[in-house]
Amino acid sequence: MSVLLLRLAAPLQSWGVASRYARRDTQQYPSKSGVLGLIAAARGQRRTAQIEEALTGLAFGVRIDQQGTLVRDFQVALSLDKKKSFPLSERYYLADAVFVAAVAGERNMLEGIATALSRPEFPLYLGRRSCPVTESLVLGQIVETDLATALADTAWQASSWYRRRQPGRVYLPIYRDQIPGDQPEPFAEQVQDVPIDFNPVRREYGWRTVIADRTTVENPDGRLDTHDPFAALGGA
Template identity: 50%
Template sequence: MTVLVLRLAGPLQSWGDSSRFTTRATRREPTKSGVIGLLAAAQGRRRTDSIEDLLSLRFGVRADQPGSVVRDFQTAMDWSHPKRDGGVNSMPLSHRYYLADAVFVAAVEGEPSLLEALDEAIADPVFPLYLGRRSCPTEGQVSLGVRDGDLLTALTNEPWCAKPWQQRRLPRSVRLQIAYDAEPGQVGDTVRDIPLSFSPERREYGWRDVATTTVVVDNPIGSDEPDWFAGLEGA
């Protein structure tokens, strides 16, 4: 098989899979539905276009720099239905959650011809690429290229993409978590993260099983004295 490797980084990311009403949550890692949406946008597919070929891709993601969860408290006004006295109706207040300063390496496994076409599209996308929400644009190089081999091998061997300032504050050996589409019969978490349709009139999502593993990477510029507060940002 062949694997397309992506670097997902930006000031903010938000990968919702359970957002309801006025609370918009984010998972701690990119979702398969969000990444498929990014790939579809790169190719210029509209929300009503077929994505069946993209659903066949096997997905995985490595948390190179988990980042920290931040909350944005938002208000809005309904200008379409003014009050009789000329005032404006207030919309419900909302809480929106994001990942700040996060960096992930994501990968999709599939047929070479499809992945090569996606790689070319990311280099010159039709629609803007964003990290879960339109307010979260991508930063720097997104596609790291097409690799021969399987999904887990690509995610294990890809060089660590954490920012230098993050690497310096961590020890000389770092353990990174990988979440990936589970094999049939493999034990894992079940999440509603298969985008059956992106249509605004009828969005549909199916279920997928997610397994996890870890990989240890060397950190030559790491500190001999660990930063005891390095893991508290997302607490």
Template identity: 50%
Template sequence: MSSLLLKLAGPMQAWGDSSRHTRRETRLEPTKSGVLGLLAAAQGRRRTDPIEDLAELRFGVRVDQPGVLTRDFHTAIRWRDGVAMPLSYRYYLADAVFVAAVNGDDDLIESLASALRRPAFPLFLGRRSCPSSEPVFRDVVDEPVEQALRSAPWEASEWHRKRLGRHVSLLAYMDAPAGSVGEAVHDVPLSFNPERRAYGWRNVAEFSVPRENPDGHDEMDFMSLLGG
């Protein structure tokens, strides 16, 4: 089975998995439900269409540029009658860059890759107010999720690379193998139907991906400065 690689980059992103009422959170990395929703939009699926085939895809994401957590004080008025809506706080990631991978049946992966090249609907990074700043499709590779994320080029901006040292370690997350221990995340989409949205649980495993950074600076040896 092959893996589809995506680049998720934009001025703002928001990947909530536990937002409630007037406080709309975001995780620090894309959710499975958010990325599968993006793929469904690229294919032109309606919210009421089945998504079982997408939910079965193995998923992983690598943090190439973590971005900055930003809070927005949100106000709104219902346009039909002018009634003010409840005030809310909404959280975003500013200037973040991620590489995501989904792995599954070759025919489905090729279909998703084709859809990303010419998406049926606009593609958003978690919320409608967060469009992608560049094409999402990156590549299709004959590798499982973990190896695909280890092999994919580092997509961080040049200005971000210059802030780091010459050796970096990128955090990555993926669906944990059956029977293994990991963080329990409630973000597996069972239905996007607005009248009965439903999500399931998955275990998430964390790993790191080392990268050489020729644009980085030499790390200072603080122990030598202290005479250690």
């Protein structure tokens, strides 16, 4: 299996999978539909175009390298003629977050995606149009390994200031597709996050099974934490 790794980092990101009406939420990590939409935009695919099965069939996973801070914003919209105002809406974003996202599949397709992300046809956004891409997305070379190993072994991408605020050992959450050959996971989650149609008139999404995991990284820049919460128990 070939895996293309992406570094998703910007002042603001927003990855909603259940946003409705006047409240637009974000989940704590990038959605598969959002990242595949970003790839489709880079390749020049319009929202009204049919989505390729080869694209939706890519295995997907993400690792949270820098959690970010939840930010709430309020917005008011007017009609084009400015005669009608729409209800006040709440919009949520992740500020200063950093993620490693991985898409796995056939190498030739991944090479084309990497090229498109480097020279996109349309502007790219991290979830919403108010969250433009500000850094290079492609992280290194395409690797020949499985999705879980790629997400576990990739170097930690957090900012230096963030590393200094963390302990000497850090646990990075991983959320990835369940793929053939995986052991049954009793706590796997069903998420409606596979794009079927991006058309704004009739957006449609299918279901996928998400496995939660984590990897451990050593942090030589981390703070010294000598507090032992169990010290008061003594030898009991």
